[in-house]
Amino acid sequence: MTEHTAERPSSDNDDFDAIVVGAGPAGSAAALELARAGRSVLLIERGPFPGSKNMYGGVIYGRILDTLVPQWWTEAPIQRWVTRRQTMMMTGEQALTVDYRTEAWGRPPYNGATAYRPDFDSWLADKAVEEGATLVCSTTVTGLLTDSGRVVGVSTDRPDGDVRARVVIAADGVNSFLAKEAGLYGEVDPANYTVGVKETIALPRSVIDERFAVRGDHGVDIEIIGCTGDVPGGGFLYTNSDTIAVGLVLSLPALAAGGRRPEELLAELKLHPAIAPLVEGGEVKEYSAHVIPEAGYDMMPELVGDGIVVAGDAAAMCLAAGLWLEGVNFAIGSGAAAGRACHGALRKGDTSAVGLGDYRRRLESSFVLKDHRKLREAPHLVMGELAQQKLPAMACGVAEDMFTVTNPEPKAGLMRIVRRQMRTNGVKLRSVVGDTWRALRAFG
Amino acid sequence: MNPPTSTDPGCVAACVKWVDLSPETDPTSGLPVPSAHSWGFSEADRSAVEVALRLADDRGTDAVVVCVGPPDAQWALGELAAAGAARAVLVTSGNPGDTRGGASSGETARILADILGPVGLDADTVVCGDISLDRGSGSVPALLAHHLELPQALGLISVDLGDRPRIGGATRDATTTLMGVRRLDGARRERVGIPARAVMSVEGAVAPLRRAPLGRAVEARRRVQRESSPRRPEPVRPARILQWRPPPRSLPAPEGTDAFERVVSLTGALEERTPPRVVELAPPQAAAEILRQLHRWGYLTDAGAAGAEATAAKATGSEPTDPVTAEPRP
Structure with a gap:
């Protein structure tokens, strides 16, 4: 470890140039950029170590790390490189899967990987510490310190727990209390949130290789739709080295209204004939749950205030757009942008909302907000009734009708099968055309 | 090893051990699952630090936290010491490739005695955690007391620290500085008087460790003084010990005219004997x-x-x- 060599804050009143709250991917990326630029940074983590809550959707897309940590794949604590990507549509006892695999994703510079967040987040936070950031764990930030409406630091749950800085980066995760306290969030709509639940199940490595038809450090990521009954949502299953993770993402209001419990729905998913053989014989090692900012662009808060910027899930940067379920790369991208913008503001001596405005400009010009803006309609489409229930049922029904041999009856034509399935599942041609048009616009 | 500079004479030292707090085994293979995040200091060790801090406060002297362990322990040791210790000393193994400390109880006690003895920190009172979680035997405090030539009070479930409820009526008297209560077999308790200079070990519930102030927590990692234990000599290979085999000796042939009689003679099967x-x-x-x-x-x-x-x-x-x-x- 290199010694802390960052320059001291230029103001005697401040303990640090910047305080980053939350040592997740966004916070650590921000701290890394600031420390690398020579700024004194305090990185505060609530858990006993970064990533202590091992909860996320499954795949880390590492391209964003190329500039932060060159050759990151040689040292990052990766479980498996995803070389198979499946999208599965299911009903009660049917499943239709689109399966794509490529060896190209299994060699440098790779595409996506599964990892344990305690390992990955600690690794990224250590990178920031190596550059000179100061990490303090087991410390909960309880509020903001303000001076004439301007954020000047944070208070924590430790004795003598106030600490001041010229800028605060709130990377404190979804439902950010700091962003709310700073007045950056408007009215919060529960419909914009989902809850994710996940079981991590231990299986021998050889069994995982056999069941998922992979070898070595190659792995599988399966996204599932139609597996949540009358609760809008989706499912996922991905492979680690010697565990698999299976989980659901569920609409919070529908979950509450339906009186369903997420663990019930997860148990039903594990019993589905397409999933049960994959998890059979495994031992559940961990059950976790986490709230997800699902609505993306439409629920983002003001990204900067006087003395404060918001990054990662705290700014609803998680992308949940059906075909694309990405969080960690968006968190790292927004965190890195926050770090660079804060360094620029510190250099200019202006950490007001205006001085920090470069943060939004950086996000606008990067994939972070470009993708979010382009796909802003996608979450609504994905959580709609057509995509959630009717489309999976119709697709599975069409596949079943096509591949069921009805001799001595002759084979039915495809159009006839489709029309029959549309009638059976109550799908109107008008709604299909409308949603297809919306989907084409959403996914561009 | 460079002996650490002595602080105020008569400091109170807490000795802690870096252990896997929640060791896991692979359910499919039965092998231990290595985890970098489950290592730390036990509640007993944290309690030892709190007892040391209170004793140091009481006596107006410094508390020092000492650990014989791997470099991985530095951060956590610093956080432990941030609760109020004047400093923390991490003694790492001089052996290359030894990433988990790996010293035996005897060796650990000897290293600690070097650090805490008169030429080192010159600790008056040493407080250790009771039996460590990694199948420990609780022998280090006893061995340490032997090396330091101090009396020992081990397995304490209560120490009269003046500001907490006393278990079993443990109170100070004129001849002792401290009173403690320790567990005996058969659910019995024993009250022990503890002189000012002693080695103690405490259970985890004796005194929950106080929370470190933020400023000290921030400085925690830099607060740790790293020492290297002397490179361990190559293990002495003991002489090969073989199973004792008596030298052969000639015995007379068994008596008997036929094979049956000779077997009976050899085994003594039909001889009179004391029945069980x-x-x-x-x-x-x-x-x-x-x-x-x-x-x-x-x-x-x-x-x-x-x-x-x-x-x-x-x-x-x-x-x-x-x-x-x-x-x-x-």
Whole structure:
């Protein structure tokens, strides 16, 4: 470890140039950029170590790390490189899967990987510490310190727990209390949130290789739709080295209204004939749950205030757009942008909302907000009734009708099968055309 | 190893051990699953630090936290010491490739004695955590007391620190600085007086560790002083010890005219012998009977057997008996 060599804050009143709250991917990326630029940074983590809550959707897309940590794949604590990507549509006892695999994703510079967040987040936070950031764990930030409406630091749950800085980066995760306290969030709509639940199940490595038809450090990521009954949502299953993770993402209001419990729905998913053989014989090692900012662009808060910027899930940067379920790369991208913008503001001596405005400009010009803006309609489409229930049922029904041999009856034509399935599942041609048009616009 | 600079004489030292707090085994292979995040200091060790801090506050001296462990422990040790210790000392192994400390109890005690002894920190009182979680035996505090030539009070469940409820009426008296309570077999407790210079070990519930102020937590990692234990000498290979085999000796051939007789002669199968005796007795009588049998076999002298009989009789409330005949003694 290199010694802390960052320059001291230029103001005697401040303990640090910047305080980053939350040592997740966004916070650590921000701290890394600031420390690398020579700024004194305090990185505060609530858990006993970064990533202590091992909860996320499954795949880390590492391209964003190329500039932060060159050759990151040689040292990052990766479980498996995803070389198979499946999208599965299911009903009660049917499943239709689109399966794509490529060896190209299994060699440098790779595409996506599964990892344990305690390992990955600690690794990224250590990178920031190596550059000179100061990490303090087991410390909960309880509020903001303000001076004439301007954020000047944070208070924590430790004795003598106030600490001041010229800028605060709130990377404190979804439902950010700091962003709310700073007045950056408007009215919060529960419909914009989902809850994710996940079981991590231990299986021998050889069994995982056999069941998922992979070898070595190659792995599988399966996204599932139609597996949540009358609760809008989706499912996922991905492979680690010697565990698999299976989980659901569920609409919070529908979950509450339906009186369903997420663990019930997860148990039903594990019993589905397409999933049960994959998890059979495994031992559940961990059950976790986490709230997800699902609505993306439409629920983002003001990204900067006087003395404060918001990054990662705290700014609803998680992308949940059906075909694309990405969080960690968006968190790292927004965190890195926050770090660079804060360094620029510190250099200019202006950490007001205006001085920090470069943060939004950086996000606008990067994939972070470009993708979010382009796909802003996608979450609504994905959580709609057509995509959630009717489309999976119709697709599975069409596949079943096509591949069921009805001799001595002759084979039915495809159009006839489709029309029959549309009638059976109550799908109107008008709604299909409308949603297809919306989907084409959403996914561009 | 460079001996650490002595702080104020008579400091209070807490010795802690870096252990896997929640070791996991792979359910499919039964092998331990390595985890970098489950290592830390046990509640007993954290309690030891709190006791040391309170004693140091009480005496107006410094508290020091010492750990013999791997470099991985530095951060956590710093956070532990941030609760109020003047400093923390991490003694890392001088052996390359030793990433988990790996010192035996004896070696750990010797290293700690070097650090805490008169030429080092010159600690008055040493507080250790009780039996460590990694299948520890709790022997380091005892060995440390031996090396430092200090009295020991081990396995304490309560220490009279002046500001917490006292268990078992533990109170200070004129002859001792501290009073403690420790656990004995049979759910009994023992009150012990602890002199000012002593080695103690405490259980986890004695004193929850206070929370470190933010400023000290921020500085925690830099607060740790790194020392290297001397490179361990190459292990002495003991002389190869073989199973004792008596030298062969010539024996006369077994007597007998046919094979059956010779087998009987060799095995002694048909010889007269004392048949096994099965007795069912209450524990005191059983103990007395065992003593009598040992006396009959010659393992106990007459005087020893008589004393044992008297003890057994006292326990059972019966008359003493002759150890040979089991008749009441005149």
